Amino acid sequence: xxxxFLSPLLADGLAWFEAPDPVILFALTxxxxxxxxxxxxxxxxxxxxxxxALIGILMGTSGLAEANPLDSAAQNIVTDIALGILLFELxxxxxxxxxRANPWLFATSLAEAGLTAVAVQAGLVWFGVPAPAAVAxxxxxxxxxxxxxxQVTAEIRSQGQVTERLYVLTALNAIYAVLAMKFLAGWWGFxxxxxxxxxxxxxxxxxxxSLLMAALLAWAVHRLxxxxxxxxxxxxxxxxxxxxxxFAALHLLGLPAVLAPLLAGxxxxxxxxxxxxxxxxxxxxxxVLVLLLFVLGGANLRWEDFFAGxxxxxxxxxxxxxxxxxxxxxxxxxxxxxxxxxxxxxxxLSPFSAVALALVLDFRVSHPDLGAALAPVLLSAMAVMExxxxxxxxxxxxxxxxxxx
Amino acid sequence: MSAxxxxxxxxxxxxxxxxxxxxxxxxxxxxxHDYDLAPCAEDLLRVIKQQGVAGDIKxxxxxxxxxxxxxxxxxxxxxxxxLGTLRDGLVAAARKLNVGLCGGGTHAFQxxxxxxxxxxxxxxxxxxxxxYLAKQFTVFGQHVHIGCPGPDEALVLLHGLSxxxxxxxxxxASSPFVQGHDTGFHSARLNSVFAFPLSGRAPxxxxxxxxxxxFAKMADTRVVASMKxxxxxIRPKPxxxxxxxxxMDTPLSIERAxxxxxxxxCVARYLMIEKPFRPAEDDYLVYTFNRFQACRFGLEGxxxxxxxxxxxxxxxxxxxxxxxxxxxxxxxxxxxxxxEARQVAESGENDATWLRRxxxxxxxxPEMVRQQCLRWR
Numbered sequence: 001x002x003x004x005f006l007s008p009l010l011a012d013g014l015a016w017f018e019a020p021d022p023v024i025l026f027a028l029t030x031x032x033x034x035x036x037x038x039x040x041x042x043x044x045x046x047x048x049x050x051x052x053a054l055i056g057i058l059m060g061t062s063g064l065a066e067a068n069p070l071d072s073a074a075q076n077i078v079t080d081i082a083l084g085i086l087l088f089e090l091x092x093x094x095x096x097x098x099x100r101a102n103p104w105l106f107a108t109s110l111a112e113a114g115l116t117a118v119a120v121q122a123g124l125v126w127f128g129v130p131a132p133a134a135v136a137x138x139x140x141x142x143x144x145x146x147x148x149x150x151q152v153t154a155e156i157r158s159q160g161q162v163t164e165r166l167y168v169l170t171a172l173n174a175i176y177a178v179l180a181m182k183f184l185a186g187w188w189g190f191x192x193x194x195x196x197x198x199x200x201x202x203x204x205x206x207x208x209x210s211l212l213m214a215a216l217l218a219w220a221v222h223r224l225x226x227x228x229x230x231x232x233x234x235x236x237x238x239x240x241x242x243x244x245x246x247f248a249a250l251h252l253l254g255l256p257a258v259l260a261p262l263l264a265g266x267x268x269x270x271x272x273x274x275x276x277x278x279x280x281x282x283x284x285x286x287x288v289l290v291l292l293l294f295v296l297g298g299a300n301l302r303w304e305d306f307f308a309g310x311x312x313x314x315x316x317x318x319x320x321x322x323x324x325x326x327x328x329x330x331x332x333x334x335x336x337x338x339x340x341x342x343x344x345x346x347x348x349l350s351p352f353s354a355v356a357l358a359l360v361l362d363f364r365v366s367h368p369d370l371g372a373a374l375a376p377v378l379l380s381a382m383a384v385m386e387x388x389x390x391x392x393x394x395x396x397x398x399x400x401x402x403x404x405x
Numbered sequence: 406m407s408a409x410x411x412x413x414x415x416x417x418x419x420x421x422x423x424x425x426x427x428x429x430x431x432x433x434x435x436x437x438h439d440y441d442l443a444p445c446a447e448d449l450l451r452v453i454k455q456q457g458v459a460g461d462i463k464x465x466x467x468x469x470x471x472x473x474x475x476x477x478x479x480x481x482x483x484x485x486x487x488l489g490t491l492r493d494g495l496v497a498a499a500r501k502l503n504v505g506l507c508g509g510g511t512h513a514f515q516x517x518x519x520x521x522x523x524x525x526x527x528x529x530x531x532x533x534x535x536x537y538l539a540k541q542f543t544v545f546g547q548h549v550h551i552g553c554p555g556p557d558e559a560l561v562l563l564h565g566l567s568x569x570x571x572x573x574x575x576x577x578a579s580s581p582f583v584q585g586h587d588t589g590f591h592s593a594r595l596n597s598v599f600a601f602p603l604s605g606r607a608p609x610x611x612x613x614x615x616x617x618x619x620f621a622k623m624a625d626t627r628v629v630a631s632m633k634x635x636x637x638x639i640r641p642k643p644x645x646x647x648x649x650x651x652x653m654d655t656p657l658s659i660e661r662a663x664x665x666x667x668x669x670x671c672v673a674r675y676l677m678i679e680k681p682f683r684p685a686e687d688d689y690l691v692y693t694f695n696r697f698q699a700c701r702f703g704l705e706g707x708x709x710x711x712x713x714x715x716x717x718x719x720x721x722x723x724x725x726x727x728x729x730x731x732x733x734x735x736x737x738x739x740x741x742x743x744x745e746a747r748q749v750a751e752s753g754e755n756d757a758t759w760l761r762r763x764x765x766x767x768x769x770x771p772e773m774v775r776q777q778c779l780r781w782r
Contacts, residue, residue: 095437101500159436161448164503275439275771336452336501402444404519 025064029055030288033295047152047390049294054387056298075296077244082293083354084243084261085286086150087174088217091265092276093167104335105165109172112327112349113142116173117180119323120316124377127312133373136184140359140378141320141352143177144170145389146262148351151290152393154280160402161337162344166393169328169345171262174355178256181359182206185366209255214263217246221268230278239282256362258355297353298386305383313380317350320381321392324349344400351389352382414631415620418556418613421646422477424674424737425552428484428666429474430655431465431545432495432781433512435505440774442469442515442543445504446523452501458494460487466528467520467543469512471495477552481667481742488659496782505778508662509760510545510580510594510654513770517541517584538601544594545655547577549666550647551673556613558677563607563639563648564684565676566669567692570638570652571699571708572726575719576749577653577665578703579756585770591703591757594654595696603629604636609686616641638696652696657756657780660745667734667742672726674733681729682712695719704753723750 036051058064099106121138125131149170153163186202220242221230228235243261250257268276281287309316325346332342360378364371397403436443446464449471453462461474473495475487499506520543522532535542553559578591590596598604610616623629632640638652650669656662675681688711698706704720727747734743749755764773 093438095503098437098500098503102503159441160444161502164436273775274767275769275775277439277769277771333455336448336455336498338448338451 029059029295030291033291037291041155047394048155048291049148049151049390050387052291052294053298053390056295057301057303057386058298059295060299060301061303078289078292079296080247080257081240081243082286082289083147083257084247085240085281086147086290087258087261088243088265089281090146090150090167090171091262091267092269093164094171094266094269096266096270098168102335104331105168108165108328108331108335109169111330112169112324112346113173113176115327115330116142116320116323119319123315123319124312124374127315127377129312129377130370130373132188133370136181136363136367136370137316137374137378139177139180139184140356140363141316141381142173142180143352143355143359144173144349145351145353145355145385146170146174146258147290147293147354148390148393149348150281151294152351152390153397156394156397157404158397158402159404160400162341162348162397162400163402165328165337165345166348166397169349171266173349174258174262177355177359178258179203179206181363182256185363188367206255206259209253210250210259210263213246213250213253213255213260214267217242217260217264218267218271221264222272230282233283233285236282236285240285257358297357301383301386305379307380308383309377309380312377313384316377316381317352317384317388320352321347321350341400344396346396347399348393348396350385350392352385353389356382414624415617416643418559418641418643419646421552423552423554423558423677424670426478426480426484426666426670427475427550427645427647428478428488428662429472429548429550430488430508430659430662431470431472431547432655433507433509433545434469434471434499435507435512435774435778437503437505437775440505440771440778442467442512442520443504444468444521445502446471448502449495449498449504452498453494456494456498458491458498460491460494462491462495464523464525466523466531468523469515469520470523470543470545471506480738481663481670482738484666485659485663488663492659492782505775507774507777507781508545508579508655508657509756509777510578510592511583511597512543512545513582513760513774514585515543517543535601538597541600542597544580544597546594546651547653547655547662547665549650549653549669550642550645551650551670552645552647556616556641556643557611559641559646559648560607560611560613560616561684562673562676563641564609564611564688565682566639566648566650566672567606567684568682568688568711569669569672569726570692571695571706571719572672572723573650573653573665573669574696574699575704575706576668576723576746576755577656577661578700579654579657579760581757581760582764582770587761587764590701591706591755592654592700595652595700598636601636603634605638606689606692607635607637607640609684609689611684654756657759657777659781661756664742664745664749667737667739668746670737671730671733671739671743674737675730678733679729687711703755703757704750720750720753 033052033055036055037048040046040051041048117138120141121134124134124137149166183199183203186199224238246260247257250260281290325343328345329342360375364375434443434445446468463472465472473491475484478484522528553562574592580592580594581587583593608619610619639648639650642649653665691709691711695708699719706719708717708719708722727743734740763776767773
């Protein structure tokens with residue numbers, strides 16, 4: 001009796017799980033990601049993105065992510081705009097006059113990035129990763145995740161020296177990582193045949209091409225602000241459109257997605273010293289895109305990824321943080337930073353994802369063999385940091401006493 | 406508390422050279438992104454210590470304020486030189502930390518609830534007692550100390566200078582904006598000071614004995630424990646042997662700050678030497694009215710002469726006073742400062758007017774604060 005009554009429903013339910021309705025799934029994703037973000041933020045005092053990423057990872061692991069109604073084109077649109085917004089915001093926090101006034105800060109940046117590259121490379125070689133792959137991994141490991149840094153600092157509205165330096169160092173190490181990897185890819189060519197000339201040309205092309213695109217974007221935004229208020233919806237819509245156009249052009253020109261929006265922000269801040277005022281992530285719409293960025297980031301992960309790299313992956317995480325802490329401490333005194341602040345800054349620099357992931361994927365395409373050797377290690381480090389990175393940044397900003405909420 | 410305890414808390418009135426000067430300025434620390442207040446006093450103090458900047462630089466109650474103070478100065482040019490050294494050292498340190506420094510009696514759009522109390526026991530104690538008033542007290546003033554020959558002379562000078570309070574307010578006013586809005590005042594900062602229970606004016610007593618009696622009575626009520634608990638417009642500072650004029654907003658430049666100090670010094674000399682009038686309790690009948698007029702309307706405010714009851718503008722009273730100060734300005738080498746004061750009075754352009762003009766031109770408060778920073782260095 002019971003069986004006959006329930007079984008059709010049960011069967012329907014099971015069928016739904018096998019082939020879930022994509023729209024309902026997407027709706028539930030938004031609901032649960034939002035709730036999870038708020039839950040971890042309010043009750044566990046963790047960054048909201050940790051909640052978003054957890055929902056993403058659950059979806060990915062359960063296989064539900066396959067039914068995502070966002071096809072890859074739509075996904076790219078979402079992640080491009082979200083990442084573009086965050087990079088652009090980050091760039092607009094970099095005042096070049098500061099680097100001129102405090103050259104020790106620039107030295108700190110070089111030390112932090114350089115030490116990370118060397119330490120990670122040495123560590124991986126010790127773990128038996130082939131030297132060329134280890135070099136590439138070291139360069140990729142220089143980069144801090146701009147997305148995590150921007151999201152976490154905005155969420156807790158942190159303010160102070162550590163936060164300010166976190167912005168500058170994150171922007172710079174993203175630039176170093178992209179340029180160094182492209183140089184390396186050009187140098188090694190497809191057959192690991194060393195070609196310095198080609199490497200130099202590739203890098204020059206990247207720099208000038210990205211600068212040009214950045215200048216165009218910055219110019220367009222500058223013009224835009226005369227006509228529209230970026231704090232209102234129409235302004236934000238036009239800005240999102242401009243970002244997408246930029247990404248389309250970058251794709252056509254074979255230029256990395258990271259540099260141009262970042263440089264555009266830097267150009268805007270430094271060419272016109274007037275304060276640039278826009279709400280964080282350009283309002284609520286941008287905020288939702290950022291949420292999706294982290295859900296999708298999580299959905300690309302599987303639990304297996306956490307262990308893919310084995311001990312080497314975990315070691316990479318540890319060595320990288322250590323190198324960053326030591327790197328920022330080297331010139332702390334002349335650059336005007338206290339010891340506790342150094343610890344905070346070094347740990348705050350540990351998030352590791354978006355920029356690095358793009359570089360890993362690129363490298364795997366251009367150098368399949370080496371890529372295969374380093375991808376598992378880097379991916380598992382990234383998987384671990386996807387969850388720990390935001391927490392580390394939040395914790396260190398608290399340690400530095402810069403949190404306002 | 407017994408009478409002798411109270412006397413100890415008040416202390417003896419120290420020796421100081423008459424008419425010497427000391428200037429304290431409270432400054433704003435802002436970020437260079439949206440020009441809101443930045444909690445970086447501790448970082449600034451650390452860098453300053455490393456660089457060995459000479460002079461007195463101290464934290465203030467919230468972490469976005471810093472105070473500079475000159476030593477004991479003889480005249481306008483010495484004040485200007487000392488403030489210049491302090492400013493240059495501080496600006497260099499600020500540059501290193503990517504923060505801006507500026508004058509102005511209030512920050513135009515800071516949110517008081519976001520202020521952090523600088524980490525010392527006294528500041529936490531004050532914060533606990535006054536609650537939001539302490540954070541809302543994120544206002545920035547200039548204090549000028551004038552050396553007095555003795556305690557009784559100090560009190561006579563204090564009550565004499567009270568007549569000129571509207572001058573000092575109107576010439577220094579630089580706080581038209583509070584919490585993101587134009588208050589209509591030239592100096593809105595003083596409205597935050599009013600909120601404190603022990604603000605206002607000193608009691609009308611002209612001898613140190615009477616003052617000690619007053620202080621002992623107050624101390625007995627356990628409402629106050631030291632002179633620091635009085636937030637009067639002018640108060641005696643027995644440790645220094647000075648009286649301290651506290652009604653000025655921090656001006657937008659050290660030049661203006663030095664000018665104000667020299668102007669006060671000249672008025673003090675005029676009062677001490679010429680004794681143009683005898684201070685009386687009844688002078689205070691128009692005190693709060695005059696003070697309000699200067700805060701609200703600046704140089705255009707109405708000034709009621711406490712002796713004659715005549716009405717004129719603050720500007721006209723300043724110009725008349727400047728005419729009477731000429732010989733004193735010469736003696737004190739303050740001619741330059743008095744010329745500047747005259748120019749401000751004649752043009753009617755104080756710092757508050759300047760700020761309003763910048764805002765009108767630029768349309769946004771953060772840009773106005775950025776230009777405040779440019780003006781400071």
